Amino acid sequence: xxxxxxxxxxALLAGKKISSFELTQTFLKRINELNPALNAFITxxxxxxxxxxxxxxxxxxxxxxxxxxxxxxxxxxxxxxxDWLSTCGSKMLANFSAPYDAHVIEQFNRAGAVNLGKTNMDxxxxxxxxxxxxxGKVKNPWDVSRVPGxxxxxxxxxxxxxxxxxxxxTDTGGSIRQPAALVGITGLKPxxxxxxxxxxxxxxxxxxxxxxxxxxxxxxxLMMNVMAGFDSRDSTSLERExxxxxxxxxxxxxxxRIGLPKEYFAEGLAADVAKAVEAALSEYxxxxxxxxxxxxxxxxxxxPVYYVLAPAEASSNLARYDGVRYGYRAxxxxxxxxxxxxxxxxxxxxxxxxxxxxxxxxxxxxxxDAYYIQAQKLRRLIAQDFETAFKQCDVIMGPTAPTTxxxxxxxxxxxxxxxxxxxxxxxxxxxxxxxxxxPCGFGDNGLPVGLQIVGxxxxxxxxxxxxxxxxxxxxxxxxxxxLHGEG
Amino acid sequence: xxxxxxxxxxxHAQLNTVTKIFSGAATAYGAEPNTQACAVDLALPGVLPVxxxxxxxxxxxxxxxxxxxxNRKSVFERKNYFYPDLPKGYQTTxxxxxIVAEGGTLRIQVPSTxxxxxxxxxxxxxxxxxxxxxxxxxxxxxxxxxxxxxxxxGTPLVEIVTEPxxxxxxxxxxxxxxxxxxxxxxxxxxxxxxxxxxxxxxNVSVRIKGTDTLGTRCEIKNLNSFKFLEKAIxxxxxRQIELIEDGGRVVQETRLYDPDRDETRSMRSKEEANDYRYxxxxxxxxxxxxxxxIEEIRSALxxxxxxxxxxxxxxxxxxxxxxxVLTSARELADYFEATLRSLLSKGVGILxxxxxxxxxxxxxxxxxxxxxxxxxxxxxxxxxxxxxSPISSAQLAGLLKRIQDSTISGKIAKEVFAAMWxxxxxxxxxxxxxxxKQVSDSGAIEKIIDEIIAANPxxxxxxxxxxxxxxxxxxxxxxxASKGKANPAQLxxxxxxxxxx
Numbered sequence: 007x008x009x010x011x012x013x014x015x016x017a018l019l020a021g022k023k024i025s026s027f028e029l030t031q032t033f034l035k036r037i038n039e040l041n042p043a044l045n046a047f048i049t050x051x052x053x054x055x056x057x058x059x060x061x062x063x064x065x066x067x068x069x070x071x072x073x074x075x076x077x078x079x080x081x082x083x084x085x086x087x088x089d090w091l092s093t094c095g096s097k098m099l100a101n102f103s104a105p106y107d108a109h110v111i112e113q114f115n116r117a118g119a120v121n122l123g124k125t126n127m128d129x130x131x132x133x134x135x136x137x138x139x140x141x142g143k144v145k146n147p148w149d150v151s152r153v154p155g156x157x158x159x160x161x162x163x164x165x166x167x168x169x170x171x172x173x174x175x176t177d178t179g180g181s182i183r184q185p186a187a188l189v190g191i192t193g194l195k196p197x198x199x200x201x202x203x204x205x206x207x208x209x210x211x212x213x214x215x216x217x218x219x220x221x222x223x224x225x226x227x228l229m230m231n232v233m234a235g236f237d238s239r240d241s242t243s244l245e246r247e248x249x250x251x252x253x254x255x256x257x258x259x260x261x262x263r264i265g266l267p268k269e270y271f272a273e274g275l276a277a278d279v280a281k282a283v284e285a286a287l288s289e290y291x292x293x294x295x296x297x298x299x300x301x302x303x304x305x306x307x308x309x310p311v312y313y314v315l316a317p318a319e320a321s322s323n324l325a326r327y328d329g330v331r332y333g334y335r336a337x338x339x340x341x342x343x344x345x346x347x348x349x350x351x352x353x354x355x356x357x358x359x360x361x362x363x364x365x366x367x368x369x370x371x372x373x374x375d376a377y378y379i380q381a382q383k384l385r386r387l388i389a390q391d392f393e394t395a396f397k398q399c400d401v402i403m404g405p406t407a408p409t410t411x412x413x414x415x416x417x418x419x420x421x422x423x424x425x426x427x428x429x430x431x432x433x434x435x436x437x438x439x440x441x442x443x444x445p446c447g448f449g450d451n452g453l454p455v456g457l458q459i460v461g462x463x464x465x466x467x468x469x470x471x472x473x474x475x476x477x478x479x480x481x482x483x484x485x486x487x488x489l490h491g492e493g
Numbered sequence: 494x495x496x497x498x499x500x501x502x503x504x505h506a507q508l509n510t511v512t513k514i515f516s517g518a519a520t521a522y523g524a525e526p527n528t529q530a531c532a533v534d535l536a537l538p539g540v541l542p543v544x545x546x547x548x549x550x551x552x553x554x555x556x557x558x559x560x561x562x563x564n565r566k567s568v569f570e571r572k573n574y575f576y577p578d579l580p581k582g583y584q585t586t587x588x589x590x591x592i593v594a595e596g597g598t599l600r601i602q603v604p605s606t607x608x609x610x611x612x613x614x615x616x617x618x619x620x621x622x623x624x625x626x627x628x629x630x631x632x633x634x635x636x637x638x639x640x641x642x643x644x645x646x647g648t649p650l651v652e653i654v655t656e657p658x659x660x661x662x663x664x665x666x667x668x669x670x671x672x673x674x675x676x677x678x679x680x681x682x683x684x685x686x687x688x689x690x691x692x693x694x695x696n697v698s699v700r701i702k703g704t705d706t707l708g709t710r711c712e713i714k715n716l717n718s719f720k721f722l723e724k725a726i727x728x729x730x731x732r733q734i735e736l737i738e739d740g741g742r743v744v745q746e747t748r749l750y751d752p753d754r755d756e757t758r759s760m761r762s763k764e765e766a767n768d769y770r771y772x773x774x775x776x777x778x779x780x781x782x783x784x785x786x787i788e789e790i791r792s793a794l795x796x797x798x799x800x801x802x803x804x805x806x807x808x809x810x811x812x813x814x815x816x817x818v819l820t821s822a823r824e825l826a827d828y829f830e831a832t833l834r835s836l837l838s839k840g841v842g843i844l845x846x847x848x849x850x851x852x853x854x855x856x857x858x859x860x861x862x863x864x865x866x867x868x869x870x871x872x873x874x875x876x877x878x879x880x881x882s883p884i885s886s887a888q889l890a891g892l893l894k895r896i897q898d899s900t901i902s903g904k905i906a907k908e909v910f911a912a913m914w915x916x917x918x919x920x921x922x923x924x925x926x927x928x929x930k931q932v933s934d935s936g937a938i939e940k941i942i943d944e945i946i947a948a949n950p951x952x953x954x955x956x957x958x959x960x961x962x963x964x965x966x967x968x969x970x971x972x973x974a975s976k977g978k979a980n981p982a983q984l985x986x987x988x989x990x991x992x993x994x
Contacts, residue, residue: 204539242778369771
């Protein structure tokens with residue numbers, strides 16, 4: 007059952023082979039056993055989850071079940087869920103119980119899914135290793151001395167370790183794809199505007215996008231059917247026809263043109279990662295695809311551009327955490343300014359403070375034009391690179407991350423080296439395009455490698471098809487880490 | 494030394510939308526603190542703004558009313574600063590691309606002062622942009638603490654900025670009053686200054702008359718009455734001139750006016766000013782308005798005060814002063830025209846007052862007089878708005894008709910008006926019930942005059958010996974004897990004949 011796909015679980019539930027209550031209990035038990043070693047969850051509330059499971063069982067009994075009714079999902083702690091602690095991995099919100107549901111949570115609730123708990127994450131989604139969480143580091147289930155990637159590291163680790171059938175993540179610069187790659191699962195960051203950001207705690211509004219993290223492309227497609235859709239409460243939500251993301255899963259790949267950006271296979275890419283990606287490309291050729299050499303010349307600019315724009319937005323988005331209305335307030339302070347300063351100094355961790363300072367700096371009078379405006383111009387150039395590339399190919403492929411999972415603490419003191427682990431993912435967010443990571447093998451140290459698939463705007467169904475066909479031909483996505491504590 | 498005062502105003506007018514500019518919470522004034530603040534207004538984690546297009550419609554209406562260019566694309570930006578009544582830590586406003594661009598003007602009527610005549614002047618509107626209001630900090634009721642009421646947070650505002658075109662506090666007040674009248678006229682703001690719906694910041698500087706460069710300005714914040722605006726500017730002008738004349742220098746700063754002490758005080762200097770780190774709000778798309786949308790709003794605009802004022806002058810030959818007063822509020826202008834129309838519909842009759850060129854013009858003038866004087870002061874005393882007048886325009890026309898056709902004198906009309914105000918019925922009913930009909934029977938008037946003359950032989954002799962002033966005495970006596978009902982024109986004529994002997 008731990009390895010059952012969403013479709014299989016759905017069939018088991020519909021056929022009354024298992025109840026949602028039992029299924030939820032099974033995963034809660036596994037979380038209980040394995041989470042202490044992984045620290046993938048911030049909040050688990052068996053009572054709440056089981057109450058939802060009972061309601062789902064009633065709905066199934068009444069014959070009103072949807073496909074995902076009764077299936078438990080882990081939710082990244084960036085999503086507000088009514089009466090659940092919604093901490094965003096920060097001391098600042100450690101005591102914040104959300105009074106409302108995020109759109110994504112609402113959508114899962116509507117589908118009758120069970121909230122299995124809130125997963126750990128880098129503080130305010132700022133990080134690539136899940137080491138910045140106030141609630142402690144998350145460990146990679148393949149090697150607990152290593153990072154699971156970030157910022158959706160808790161969701162990634164939970165899915166990889168089979169603590170949940172699937173989970174949600176969010177991706178601002180690679181926060182779904184990079185951890186998916188580092189723990190060997192499948193993750194999709196949709197086109198910007200596809201999934202409503204309402205109730206998703208903001209990091210960088212123009213880049214943040216929620217998406218599924220699951221074991222297979224097919225599971226991701228089923229989750230997209232629940233998560234995507236127009237929401238008038240998010241002004242950047244796109245008003246489009248509801249689509250079925252599973253519709254093209256079984257299309258053959260013959261004639262598919264795969265673009266290979268030379269910049270993604272250059273200096274900085276680890277040899278074992280390159281090897282696994284090359285092998286995946288050979289597999290695609292076998293499936294009838296052809297590869298085309300392309301160039302994304304402004305790739306090298308994406309990290310500096312991102313580290314101007316994302317902190318700029320973050321510095322403003324995080325201004326609301328001032329200790330006045332909710333969240334952390336310093337226990338002792340003098341006047342108002344002192345209250346602000348102490349509350350924020352004590353409530354935010356060092357990476358968040360670093361980005362607030364960078365963002366404040368680049369927006370300051372005298373620097374705004376040189377940094378913010380310049381970065382916006384380059385952002386358009388980066389998007390144009392992709393526009394040009396998609397004239398030559400249907401999808402773009404390359405590594406998701408330059409290396410396999412690195413050691414805990416290895417890059418904690420070197421932010422720039424940490425930032426470079428998102429070199430292949432960030433440009434996709436800047437362009438607003440959809441991107442995926444699919445397991446494509448293992449590196450020298452036995453750690454998973456992810457293949458990144460980037461599609462044109464709204465090409466999610468196509469990308470899921472491309473990933474699904476590969477997963478029919480390979481079994482990388484079914485490999486499961488061996489965990490201590492298992493019976 | 495001759496000093497010239499230079500003033501520009503920035504006015505915040507609350508747009509009278511039902512809900513807030515970026516949330517669905519109500520904007521009504523006066524609710525219990527924090528009962529009209531939803532998750533968005535409280536800036537809870539994860540919430541997002543959704544723009545209320547009703548605010549844009551009202552801002553565009555303003556732009557068109559002053560003849561400004563409307564930006565087809567305007568952009569909301571974040572103005573970042575920390576304050577407890579600013580929940581998000583930034584105010585969403587418009588900076589680079591405001592909804593109302595340049596090109597607007599507002600014509601003001603500057604009243605005569607001791608030193609000069611009344612005149613008109615055009616004040617240029619630089620721009621007008623939409624933004625959200627902040628909440629309120631309540632310092633009074635909390636010992637050693639500050640209360641925060643976020644009911645007002647997110648109320649839509651339009652900030653209207655002028656060029657530094659005003660040269661005196663009188664002009665500034667005339668502008669503020671004209672603008673106040675306009676925003677109410679076009680129905681975008683209730684104009685309630687006590688509730689903070691309309692408040693001004695004044696940028697004030699002085700320079701030696703004849704120089705071109707502007708002096709260093711000070712901004713006086715949050716002036717929420719015309720009187721405070723006037724006094725604050727006057728104080729500030731005196732302060733700046735004295736400072737310079739004493740060899741000092743004006744420092745650019747923000748100042749607050751203290752009405753209790755009638756002075757302005759420094760709030761923060763330019764050096765202390767926040768760096769607001771403006772940038773386009775990534776949660777909101779640029780606001781795009783089409784030509785068709787703008788034309789639709791333009792075609793629905795009412796006749797504007799300036800046009801109406803000119804029409805009253807041209808069509809009804811009203812003096813500019815009367816036309817200005819009547820067009821100070823749309824309801825007042827409407828009441829005036831409704832009364833006049835009703836009066837004219839009763840037939841103009843013959844002109845009995847030779848100083849007016851036509852019966853129509855006479856009708857317009859007496860209507861204007863009664864609306865501006867008797868009705869307005871009665872409403873004022875009762876603290877009523879014109880729309881709540883106990884005397885309808887049709888009823889007032891009924892009264893004016895009786896003045897015009899000489900059924901009653903102007904003086905008796907005041908008595909009838911008072912009775913009508915008290916709900917004693919239509920003019921004719923009151924006249925009938927109180928027997929106030931003017932006496933136009935020359936026999937009856939002659940009889941009264943004969944009696945008065947007979948009773949005052951001494952005064953008669955004096956009059957006849959050349960003391961003309963005594964004519965007034967006889968008029969008064971005769972009028973009194975008729976209980977005010979004698980037709981004044983007839984009485985004058987007959988009295989003149991009789992006194993001549």
